[in-house]
Amino acid sequence: xxxxxxxxxxxxxxSGGIGVVMAKNPVHAALFLVQTLFGMAVLFILQHAHFLxxxxxxxxxxxxxxxxxFVIMLLGVDKAERLDVDPIVxxxxxxxLIGLLLFAGLMAVLVGATEFTDWSWSARFGDFGVDTxxxxxxxxxxxxxxxxxxxxxxxxxxxxxxxxAFEITALLLTIAVVxxxxxxxxxxGELEPIPEAEDxxxxxxxxxxxxxxxxxxxxxxxxxxxxxxxxAADEKADA
Amino acid sequence: MLDLxxxxxxxxxxxxxxxxxxxxxxxxxxxxxxxxxxLDVVFxxxxxxxxxxxxxxxxxxxxxxxxxxxxxxxxxDVLYAFAEKKPGATDPVGLEHYVIDEYAIVMKIxxxxxxxxxxxxxxxxxxxxxxxxxxxxGLLISSILGMxxxxxxxDLIGIFVAxxxxxxxxxxxxxxxxxxxxxNEAGLKYYLMGVFASAVMLYGMSLLYGTTxxxxxxxxxxxxxxxxxxxxxxxxxxxxxxxxxxKVSAVPFHNWAPDTYEGAPTxxxxxxxxxxxxxxxxxxxxxxxxxxxxxxxxxxxxxWFLAAASMTIGNLLALRQTNFVRMMAYSGVAQTGFIIAPxxxxxxxxxxxxxxxxxxxxxxxxxxxNLGAFGVLIALARxxxxxxxxxxxxxxxxxxxxxxxxxxxxxxxxxxPPIGGxxxxxxxxxxLVQDDSVSGYLLAVVVAVNSVIALYYYASVARTxxxxxxxxxxxxxxxxxxxxxxxxGITVAITLVFGILPSVVGDFTDVSLLAxx
Numbered sequence: 001x002x003x004x005x006x007x008x009x010x011x012x013x014x015s016g017g018i019g020v021v022m023a024k025n026p027v028h029a030a031l032f033l034v035q036t037l038f039g040m041a042v043l044f045i046l047q048h049a050h051f052l053x054x055x056x057x058x059x060x061x062x063x064x065x066x067x068x069x070f071v072i073m074l075l076g077v078d079k080a081e082r083l084d085v086d087p088i089v090x091x092x093x094x095x096x097l098i099g100l101l102l103f104a105g106l107m108a109v110l111v112g113a114t115e116f117t118d119w120s121w122s123a124r125f126g127d128f129g130v131d132t133x134x135x136x137x138x139x140x141x142x143x144x145x146x147x148x149x150x151x152x153x154x155x156x157x158x159x160x161x162x163x164x165a166f167e168i169t170a171l172l173l174t175i176a177v178v179x180x181x182x183x184x185x186x187x188x189g190e191l192e193p194i195p196e197a198e199d200x201x202x203x204x205x206x207x208x209x210x211x212x213x214x215x216x217x218x219x220x221x222x223x224x225x226x227x228x229x230x231x232a233a234d235e236k237a238d239a
Numbered sequence: 240m241l242d243l244x245x246x247x248x249x250x251x252x253x254x255x256x257x258x259x260x261x262x263x264x265x266x267x268x269x270x271x272x273x274x275x276x277x278l279d280v281v282f283x284x285x286x287x288x289x290x291x292x293x294x295x296x297x298x299x300x301x302x303x304x305x306x307x308x309x310x311x312x313x314x315x316d317v318l319y320a321f322a323e324k325k326p327g328a329t330d331p332v333g334l335e336h337y338v339i340d341e342y343a344i345v346m347k348i349x350x351x352x353x354x355x356x357x358x359x360x361x362x363x364x365x366x367x368x369x370x371x372x373x374x375x376x377g378l379l380i381s382s383i384l385g386m387x388x389x390x391x392x393x394d395l396i397g398i399f400v401a402x403x404x405x406x407x408x409x410x411x412x413x414x415x416x417x418x419x420x421x422x423n424e425a426g427l428k429y430y431l432m433g434v435f436a437s438a439v440m441l442y443g444m445s446l447l448y449g450t451t452x453x454x455x456x457x458x459x460x461x462x463x464x465x466x467x468x469x470x471x472x473x474x475x476x477x478x479x480x481x482x483x484x485x486k487v488s489a490v491p492f493h494n495w496a497p498d499t500y501e502g503a504p505t506x507x508x509x510x511x512x513x514x515x516x517x518x519x520x521x522x523x524x525x526x527x528x529x530x531x532x533x534x535x536x537x538x539x540x541x542x543w544f545l546a547a548a549s550m551t552i553g554n555l556l557a558l559r560q561t562n563f564v565r566m567m568a569y570s571g572v573a574q575t576g577f578i579i580a581p582x583x584x585x586x587x588x589x590x591x592x593x594x595x596x597x598x599x600x601x602x603x604x605x606x607x608x609n610l611g612a613f614g615v616l617i618a619l620a621r622x623x624x625x626x627x628x629x630x631x632x633x634x635x636x637x638x639x640x641x642x643x644x645x646x647x648x649x650x651x652x653x654x655x656p657p658i659g660g661x662x663x664x665x666x667x668x669x670x671l672v673q674d675d676s677v678s679g680y681l682l683a684v685v686v687a688v689n690s691v692i693a694l695y696y697y698a699s700v701a702r703t704x705x706x707x708x709x710x711x712x713x714x715x716x717x718x719x720x721x722x723x724x725x726x727x728g729i730t731v732a733i734t735l736v737f738g739i740l741p742s743v744v745g746d747f748t749d750v751s752l753l754a755x756x
Contacts, residue, residue: 106474109470109473109474110471159254160253160254160323161255161323161334161336163255164320164321164337164397165336165397168385168388168404169400172403175404175407175408176407178276178374178377178378179374179378179408179411180411182371182374182411183414
């Protein structure tokens, strides 16, 4: 049973992955990505990681791909990239070659590392990860205890062993939001000139009439921006 | 009611004991970043005048808890930030996820000092270029927090989260000059390359976890060390190391550096070239000395290749640059090679500690001299508004002080005695020779040859500044603000002291990871 489910979902995952790369239309590529992510969710369930499977569907297939679609739609689907010119000469020849090399290398390593003692079908595919020991050591499946739901176990680990990494991740998300807001904010209205060398030079001298009153007008709606440049420009005008 | 809830939870959840004292530097930094962001929300425009002062003072303030913790770990003790009470045991056992030892504290102090100098470099640059000030310093502080966390992280998850915490603010800061297309390009390139490197590294980490069953570096060390060939673990080690090779811009993973350095605001460039690179090295050192210890057969050839390629290719490309920042980017690639070189012989147990302290020593000196060189560039660019080497012609005639200071930094980078950089290179050379192996001697030869090549381009910048005529005979002096003077003073002092009195400061960087790991 397990093996059948595995092969079906593996086919779904791989065909989805190939579809993402091959699809001409970016919307189709995004939809192929959903297919891959669903296949992965099934694989997670197969490994008794129910929580991960749910998160996979809700966060990745649900939220992230929808965001992709938003961006694609906003940028315009019809604007196709020109594919007939290579930005780097020979790129299109070399890329698949390197890809194939990497694939062959990975396969060689994987096959070389897997020391099958019994080459029968059931030994190879019957029990995942248990019989196919890598270098004599059990795989990473050990800590999962089956007597408790994996949500409990995950939560316990998150708030004991990895509590610090967990909190740091929270900070990371906050920072990403702050930075994204700053970078994505559109500057409207007249731009203040970036000060020239003379402005900096003038600034360092005592200025007779400080033109503070103009700043609010000059800065317009962009309050976090342009105060000093405004000063510099004003002083230049005064001079 | 609470009792009922507690009984219902099976098995009982035990809160880990947290050593707040050991965590105090991180907490102060975190509060500082939050304070800067909140100041902007509450006071809006009025806060702008003080944000950079608060950021600088706060970073100086972080030194206090850092030194307090340092006194506790100075004699080889190790503090565990988190401890767990195992069933049956009486005392809680320290968790190996987050370890504060002398190595970690020394690196944390280095990061905070670098952060302080970067704040000094940024003060006028950011204010005069009308960039988003409070967010700028908030992001800078959180990036430094990520580096401080990286110094203590001893498991794959912690290292990865710390890497992202230090990288994501850096991606954003590289694109901070929003109106400048070059800056946008810098941020985008840095981001795409960084994410690609993270993906490669995560794949390596998953392979390591898959074969060893643990994310803790000490457990990984037990599992992969000492075994004869295990190809999956080897692949994992290589991928993780490659991920950090991107971060430290080692050849062949250096392509992003020149464009990013050129486009980013200059203080951010200095931050990327020094702090971000040092953080990558800290992670590499921790991984090599704690995680992959015993697998010298895997990482030594890799480090050898990275070191030799970075030195040679970085230097050869630096020779052809006409822009000072691009030249510094390639020179940084070459310096990366020098810093990696000791790792190529780190597997030799007799000199492992020497190789570690050599690397830490180089990182400290590299930080001072590189920040200083960028500081002089920022000061000169206040007049020239350019980073082209040709625009630095005749700087001696209108800015003799800056020219002299720049010469110190350039000669230090080139490794001319008796300046700091010379001492750093000498130690690298001696550790390579001490290994007494063919690969060690070969790499020592590469180091020597490259030091000579590097001298050419560093000296030619110095010659341009001293000997040529100023463009258009314009001799108006450069107006250097006090914060830049302070930054240059600190960096010059450190560069010179490391060269003239190496024994005094050498103790600072004499650390060991093997005792704890």
